[in-house]
Amino acid sequence: LRLNQQNLYRLPARVARPTYDRSRVKVGIVHIGVGGFHRSHQAFYTDELMETTGTTEWGICGVGLRDADRKIGDILKKQDHLYSLIVKHPGGQMETRVIGSLIDFMLSCDDPAAVIARMAHPETKIVSLTITEGGYNFSPATGEFDLKNPDVRHDLANPMLPRTIFGYLTASLQQCRSVGRPPFTVQSCDNIQHNGDMTRRMLLAFAAKQDPELARWIEREVCFPNAMVDRITPVTTPSDIEYLDTECGVKDEWPVTCEPFIQWVIEDHFCGARPAWETVGAQFVPDVTPYEKMKIRLLNAGHSVLGLLGSIHGHATIDGCMADPLFATYLRRFMDFEATPVLDAVEGIDLDDYKDCLIERFGNPNIKDNLARICLESSSKLPKFLIPTITENLTRGGSIEYATLVIAAWCFYSDKGTSRHGAPLDIVDDLKAELNKAAADTPRDPLSFLKLKPVFGDLVRHQTFTTTYTRMVNALYENPDIARQMQTILFGQ
Ligand code: NAD
Structure with missing residues (x-):
C-alpha cells in the first residue's frame, strides 16, 4: 500500500x-x-x-x-x-x-x-x-x-x-x-x-x-x-x-x-x-552546558577511543569493536576512570545509567557506524572531546593512561595511514598533511606529533603526560599490536 x-x-x-x-x-x-x-x-x-x-x-x-x-x-x-x-x-x-x-x-x-x-x-x-x-x-x-x-x-x-x-x-x-x-x-x-x-x-x-x-x-x-x-x-x-x-x-x-x-x-x-x-x-x-559536556566527554570521546584504537586493530564499525570484549572493557574503564571523575554532576541524570545505555547503543548490531566516519576530522574533534579530559586529570593527579594511548594511536594512524596489518585507512581531515608530517618525525623525535599547537596546545610541556605518551608511542612503533598495549593498561604486565 x-x-x-x-x-x-x-x-x-x-x-x-x-x-x-x-x-x-x-x-x-x-x-x-x-x-x-x-x-x-x-x-x-x-x-x-x-x-x-x-x-x-x-x-x-x-x-x-x-x-x-x-x-x-x-x-x-x-x-x-x-x-x-x-x-x-x-x-x-x-x-x-x-x-x-x-x-x-x-x-x-x-x-x-x-x-x-x-x-x-x-x-x-x-x-x-x-x-x-x-x-x-x-x-x-x-x-x-x-x-x-x-x-x-x-x-x-x-x-x-x-x-x-x-x-x-x-x-x-x-x-x-x-x-x-x-x-x-x-x-x-x-x-x-x-x-x-x-x-x-x-x-x-x-x-x-x-x-x-x-x-x-x-x-x-x-x-x-x-x-x-x-x-x-x-x-x-x-x-x-x-x-x-x-x-x-x-x-x-x-x-x-x-x-x-x-x-x-x-x-x-x-x-x-x-x-x-x-x-x-x-x-x-x-543551562545546557553540563549536558553537552557529559555527551561530548562520554559519547563523542567514546566514539574516538573506539574509532582510533579500532582502526589500527582492524575493526570496521563501532558495533564490531563492542563485540570484542577487550575493546568493550577498555571503553568502559576509560569512561569510569578518566572521563567521569572530571565531569560535573548533571541534574536528572544518573551517570552510571547513562554509561550503561551508551554501551548498549554502541553495541547495537543494527546500527552500523563506520569507523572511518567516526575518525573523520579528528583534529577538530579530539581537542573538544578527549584532550580536556587529559588536561583536567593532569591537574587533579588522576589517571591518563587510557586516553594517552588514544593519542599515541592517532599519531601512528596519521603517520602510517594503515591498520596494524597494513590495510589502508580512509583518512579525511582538514589538517591531514600537517598531522602526517608531524607524526612522521616520531622515530627521531617521539614528541613531534604533540608539537602541533593548534591541536594539542601546551600538552607537550606537561612532563607527566609526555613520559607516558613517549613510552606508548615508542612501543607502538616497535610493535603495532595495539591490543597488547590495551591489555597492559587494563590488566598490567
Ligand atoms: P542529512 O544529510 O540527512 O540532511 C542534511 C540537511 O541539511 C539537508 O536537508 C540539507 O539540505 C541541509 N543542509 C546541508 N547543508 C546546508 C546548508 N549549507 N544550508 C542549508 N541547509 C543545508 O543529515 P542528517 O542526518 O539529517 O544530519 C543533519 C544534522 O543533524 C547533522 O549535521 C547534525 O548536526 C545533526 N545530528 C545528526 C545526527 C545523526 O545521527 N544523523 C545526530 C545528532 C545530530
Missing part, C-alpha cells in the same frame, strides 16, 4: 500511525533542513506531542534551501508529507511508526518570497534548523562568520532573493519588525556546542552588514535557545525501503531509520509560545 493520507488507516496493524486529525493541524514551526535527523528527532517528538495532548498548533512546514532537497520535497508531497520511522532495537526487533507532524514542504529556490512570508507568518512561532555544521558558515581558522562566501555576498546584494539561511532569517525577521509583530524563536538542532549562541553570533554578523538597525533589533528581541540533541540516525538504505515493503506492506519512498535512544535538552529561552515537548520526554533546563 502506498503511504499517503488516504491509505493511512488501511495500513497493517503492526505499523503505528497518528490518530489525531491532521486536517486540523496548523503550521507553528518552520523547519529548515528536512534530513534524516529532523525526521527521527524533532518531528518525532512533535508527533508524539500531538498524539498525547491533541494540540493542533505545532504542525511543521519543512523547507529545503538546496536544490538537492527537491527529491525529499517531491516524495513528501506524493505521500501527503507522511513518512515511516523504523526504530532498530539492539535485539533485532524493528518498530515502525508513521509520523504525521510534517504537514507542508517548500523548496526555497522555487519561491523565495513564499518561504519568507511563511517564516514571518503570525502563526509561525519557531524557525528551527538542522543544516549541518557547514550551514553555519564560520571560518574553521578564525571561528568568525565568513563574509567572503559567494552565497553570502549574493544574499547581501539581493535581500529578497536569498540563498542562505542568514538571508532567509534576516528577510523574514525584517518583515516581522516592519509590521510591529514579535519575532519567532530561532532554534538550532544541529550537533554544535552552544548551537543557539553560534546561530545568533553568525546571524548578527550577517545582519549587521545588511542593516545595522535590524541587527540591533534582532540582538534585543530574538531568542536562540541552546540545545543538546541525540539520536543516532544512519543514512536510509535501499534495504530499509525494501524491508518496509515486504515485511510491513508499506510503500514509502524515503523512510528514516534510527536507534531507540532519544534525548533533547533545551534551554527554556523562547520569544513566545513553545510546544510542551517536556510532556513527551524532552528536558527544559536553564
Whole structure:
C-alpha cells in the first residue's frame, strides 16, 4: 500500500500511525533542513506531542534551501508529507511508526518570497534548523562568520532573493519588525556546542552588514535557545525501503531509520509560545552546558577511543569493536576512570545509567557506524572531546593512561595511514598533511606529533603526560599490536 493520507488507516496493524486529525493541524514551526535527523528527532517528538495532548498548533512546514532537497520535497508531497520511522532495537526487533507532524514542504529556490512570508507568518512561532555544521558558515581558522562566501555576498546584494539561511532569517525577521509583530524563536538542532549562541553570533554578523538597525533589533528581541540533541540516525538504505515493503506492506519512498535512544535538552529561552515537548520526554533546563559536556566527554570521546584504537586493530564499525570484549572493557574503564571523575554532576541524570545505555547503543548490531566516519576530522574533534579530559586529570593527579594511548594511536594512524596489518585507512581531515608530517618525525623525535599547537596546545610541556605518551608511542612503533598495549593498561604486565 502506498503511504499517503488516504491509505493511512488501511495500513497493517503492526505499523503505528497518528490518530489525531491532521486536517486540523496548523503550521507553528518552520523547519529548515528536512534530513534524516529532523525526521527521527524533532518531528518525532512533535508527533508524539500531538498524539498525547491533541494540540493542533505545532504542525511543521519543512523547507529545503538546496536544490538537492527537491527529491525529499517531491516524495513528501506524493505521500501527503507522511513518512515511516523504523526504530532498530539492539535485539533485532524493528518498530515502525508513521509520523504525521510534517504537514507542508517548500523548496526555497522555487519561491523565495513564499518561504519568507511563511517564516514571518503570525502563526509561525519557531524557525528551527538542522543544516549541518557547514550551514553555519564560520571560518574553521578564525571561528568568525565568513563574509567572503559567494552565497553570502549574493544574499547581501539581493535581500529578497536569498540563498542562505542568514538571508532567509534576516528577510523574514525584517518583515516581522516592519509590521510591529514579535519575532519567532530561532532554534538550532544541529550537533554544535552552544548551537543557539553560534546561530545568533553568525546571524548578527550577517545582519549587521545588511542593516545595522535590524541587527540591533534582532540582538534585543530574538531568542536562540541552546540545545543538546541525540539520536543516532544512519543514512536510509535501499534495504530499509525494501524491508518496509515486504515485511510491513508499506510503500514509502524515503523512510528514516534510527536507534531507540532519544534525548533533547533545551534551554527554556523562547520569544513566545513553545510546544510542551517536556510532556513527551524532552528536558527544559536553564543551562545546557553540563549536558553537552557529559555527551561530548562520554559519547563523542567514546566514539574516538573506539574509532582510533579500532582502526589500527582492524575493526570496521563501532558495533564490531563492542563485540570484542577487550575493546568493550577498555571503553568502559576509560569512561569510569578518566572521563567521569572530571565531569560535573548533571541534574536528572544518573551517570552510571547513562554509561550503561551508551554501551548498549554502541553495541547495537543494527546500527552500523563506520569507523572511518567516526575518525573523520579528528583534529577538530579530539581537542573538544578527549584532550580536556587529559588536561583536567593532569591537574587533579588522576589517571591518563587510557586516553594517552588514544593519542599515541592517532599519531601512528596519521603517520602510517594503515591498520596494524597494513590495510589502508580512509583518512579525511582538514589538517591531514600537517598531522602526517608531524607524526612522521616520531622515530627521531617521539614528541613531534604533540608539537602541533593548534591541536594539542601546551600538552607537550606537561612532563607527566609526555613520559607516558613517549613510552606508548615508542612501543607502538616497535610493535603495532595495539591490543597488547590495551591489555597492559587494563590488566598490567
Ligand atoms: P542529512 O544529510 O540527512 O540532511 C542534511 C540537511 O541539511 C539537508 O536537508 C540539507 O539540505 C541541509 N543542509 C546541508 N547543508 C546546508 C546548508 N549549507 N544550508 C542549508 N541547509 C543545508 O543529515 P542528517 O542526518 O539529517 O544530519 C543533519 C544534522 O543533524 C547533522 O549535521 C547534525 O548536526 C545533526 N545530528 C545528526 C545526527 C545523526 O545521527 N544523523 C545526530 C545528532 C545530530
